Amino acid sequence: MATLEIKDLHVEVEDKDKKSKKKILKGVNLSLKTGEIHAIMGPNGTGKSTLSETIMGNPRYHVTQGDILLNNESIVEMPVDERARKGLFLAMQYPAEVPGVTNAEFLRAAINACRPKDDPISVMTFLNELDKNLDLLDMNEAMTERYLNEGFSGGEKKRNEILQMLMIKPSFGILDEIDSGLDIDALRVVSRGVNAMRGDKFGALMITHYQRLLDYIVPDVVHVMMDGRVVKDGGPDLAKKLEQEGYAGLRDELGLDIKLVDEN
Amino acid sequence: MLTKENLLNFSHKNNESSWLTDLRIKSFERLEELDYPKMQRFSYQDWPLIKKEDFSWSNQADFSLKEEQKLLEKKGIILTDIFTASKKYPELVQSTLGSVIKHNEDKLTAYHYAYLNSGLFLYIPKDIILTEPITISLSPTQDTYISHLLIVADNNSKVKFLEEIQDKEKKASSASLMVELIARPGSHIEFSSLDELSQDTTLYFNRRAKIEKDAHVEWAIAFMNDCNTLGDLDSELVGEGSFADSKAIAVTTANQKVGINNRVTNRGPHSTGLINQRGVLLENSRLIFNGIGQIVHGAHGSKADQQNRVLMMSDEAHGDANPLLLIDENDVIAAHAASVGPVDKVQMNYLMSRGIPYDQAQRLVIRGFLGAVLDAIPNKDVRRKMIDILERKLIDGQIKH
Numbered sequence A: 001m002a003t004l005e006i007k008d009l010h011v012e013v014e015d016k017d018k019k020s021k022k023k024i025l026k027g028v029n030l031s032l033k034t035g036e037i038h039a040i041m042g043p044n045g046t047g048k049s050t051l052s053e054t055i056m057g058n059p060r061y062h063v064t065q066g067d068i069l070l071n072n073e074s075i076v077e078m079p080v081d082e083r084a085r086k087g088l089f090l091a092m093q094y095p096a097e098v099p100g101v102t103n104a105e106f107l108r109a110a111i112n113a114c115r116p117k118d119d120p121i122s123v124m125t126f127l128n129e130l131d132k133n134l135d136l137l138d139m140n141e142a143m144t145e146r147y148l149n150e151g152f153s154g155g156e157k158k159r160n161e162i163l164q165m166l167m168i169k170p171s172f173g174i175l176d177e178i179d180s181g182l183d184i185d186a187l188r189v190v191s192r193g194v195n196a197m198r199g200d201k202f203g204a205l206m207i208t209h210y211q212r213l214l215d216y217i218v219p220d221v222v223h224v225m226m227d228g229r230v231v232k233d234g235g236p237d238l239a240k241k242l243e244q245e246g247y248a249g250l251r252d253e254l255g256l257d258i259k260l261v262d263e264n
Numbered sequence B: 001m002l003t004k005e006n007l008l009n010f011s012h013k014n015n016e017s018s019w020l021t022d023l024r025i026k027s028f029e030r031l032e033e034l035d036y037p038k039m040q041r042f043s044y045q046d047w048p049l050i051k052k053e054d055f056s057w058s059n060q061a062d063f064s065l066k067e068e069q070k071l072l073e074k075k076g077i078i079l080t081d082i083f084t085a086s087k088k089y090p091e092l093v094q095s096t097l098g099s100v101i102k103h104n105e106d107k108l109t110a111y112h113y114a115y116l117n118s119g120l121f122l123y124i125p126k127d128i129i130l131t132e133p134i135t136i137s138l139s140p141t142q143d144t145y146i147s148h149l150l151i152v153a154d155n156n157s158k159v160k161f162l163e164e165i166q167d168k169e170k171k172a173s174s175a176s177l178m179v180e181l182i183a184r185p186g187s188h189i190e191f192s193s194l195d196e197l198s199q200d201t202t203l204y205f206n207r208r209a210k211i212e213k214d215a216h217v218e219w220a221i222a223f224m225n226d227c228n229t230l231g232d233l234d235s236e237l238v239g240e241g242s243f244a245d246s247k248a249i250a251v252t253t254a255n256q257k258v259g260i261n262n263r264v265t266n267r268g269p270h271s272t273g274l275i276n277q278r279g280v281l282l283e284n285s286r287l288i289f290n291g292i293g294q295i296v297h298g299a300h301g302s303k304a305d306q307q308n309r310v311l312m313m314s315d316e317a318h319g320d321a322n323p324l325l326l327i328d329e330n331d332v333i334a335a336h337a338a339s340v341g342p343v344d345k346v347q348m349n350y351l352m353s354r355g356i357p358y359d360q361a362q363r364l365v366i367r368g369f370l371g372a373v374l375d376a377i378p379n380k381d382v383r384r385k386m387i388d389i390l391e392r393k394l395i396d397g398q399i400k401h
């Protein structure tokens, strides 16, 4: 069993234009195990993407306090590639486009990065896995020879993120708004991919703004984030309740003094 | 000292056409008085591009043809070394050789035509459409290597030409490489080149296309040499509705100095000239990429666009991406973009977030940065070769972490 613990995490980001620092996360606590699916919900601008990018190790985000432990080992000082090789995966909200590098070549490089240098994945094994996963995600084989995310539609990018996750087989997948911009059919397909990974070797942290995704990938635990903190934990019911009452309702119920971005 | 007697002596030994000898003498007579071509912010006058003393040379082919290339003759296509061509097709070669790049433009063109000793002639007759690219591998024939490629695409013909230039077996102390492309009305030429000369040589090149009415020329040049390099890549859009897309990439390493002018001149109305240059600088190297887009008076309705971008991989490297737009006509569209910067951080973070180590991620991002030329090379093996050379250069020159 693998574990991922976020302890009292405080994160700042440097504002490019203003050259000032902005506090985004203000003490996040979370604890995940493989075999579990957690959902994080929260209004826009709350710090959900910041949390996922920080766990993964994007150098733009600075941890000022607290810790992140992967299997009881602190990873806050580790570069992003090392975290990935230790079993973390982030399906990004806005995946980058990398021309000149085909999807297939990239996938193979990513898989081999986790293996010993003298033992790369065999071509047969790789192609078999790839075929199986392309099928699962209703993806066209031609996608693999296209340049990484280049010219992909929003939906294609999301599928491609899940394809990578299926191929790389991380212990923890962090999925940042994997549902945004997807129609119902695409959402079904993407969920099928995530559900296929469910099992005692995989844990997930699903970040979403909407409850809808959680009908397809039913979480074990739901956390609600507001203003850089987790303000409430619960089961799948919590998500349903939020859907009805809205974030403002929960805020008022908890007596929090927070202005929501989407509020007029 | 270089003497006319010596030049004549070797010309006669080569038993060449008299008009060719005349061209040599005419060029030689201008050599002394002409100046070196100017390159902004780049000095190279102390490079050994011109021999100071008489030397021996001989006319030789710097390539060999494959069996299937010999069969092209059946379609009326001429593909042979330039000396054989000058004897077998004197009118055709005499009227075209030196018509795009003149012998008396500067010291380096004069020297080239005076001591020319290798090269190729390709003629594609009217309406002939070749789908398969013609791939030629060139290598130095002698210590002073002066090679001339002359390609004539007659009306409405179409050809893809790919050259590879390497000196693995025989090295030259200096190389002067010229290409003249003549794209007659309605023709279509795609010219790509993978240059990989070693650091033992010093390279001057001059590659120029004359593009007539509705003709279309695309350059895709990969400067992957290890040597000091100076030269011009040039497109003359003389015909109405003509089109040029001039793509060039360069990767510089060690103490290498490279200065390249990429020039497109719109002369014909409704002509389109595009420039796309990408450079990657490693270690102590210096690279100047001048993109020169000129629209002359009368070229109304024309379009010029250029992108010049260089990546600095080392604090010790010096790179310039200079866009120059010279416009003498009102009714035109012209744009440019230039940048000098580091490797894209967002792409780096993405690749690394999948476990790919920093150095490898960097090489992949750089490959994408150079993709425009890479993709234009019409042969999978040559593309693979270019990627391998790129990998080697980057691995050798990458800063260790």
Ligand SMILES: Nc1ncnc2c1ncn2[C@@H]1O[C@H](COP(=O)(O)OP(=O)(O)O)[C@@H](O)[C@H]1O
Pocket (backbone or CB within 6 Å): A013, A014, A015, A016, A022, A024, A042, A043, A044, A045, A046, A047, A048, A049, A050, A051, A060
């Ligand atoms: N790289 C960044 N640079 C500057 N501000 C940022 C950056 N990332 C996030 N922020 C700011 O931090 C806050 C939280 O953003 P984010 O983590 O994207 O929230 P969420 O994903 O919950 O919508 C927002 O106010 C956002 O503008």
Ligand SMILES: [Mg+2]
Pocket (backbone or CB within 6 Å): A048, A049, A050, A093, A176, A177
């Ligand atoms: Mg977000």
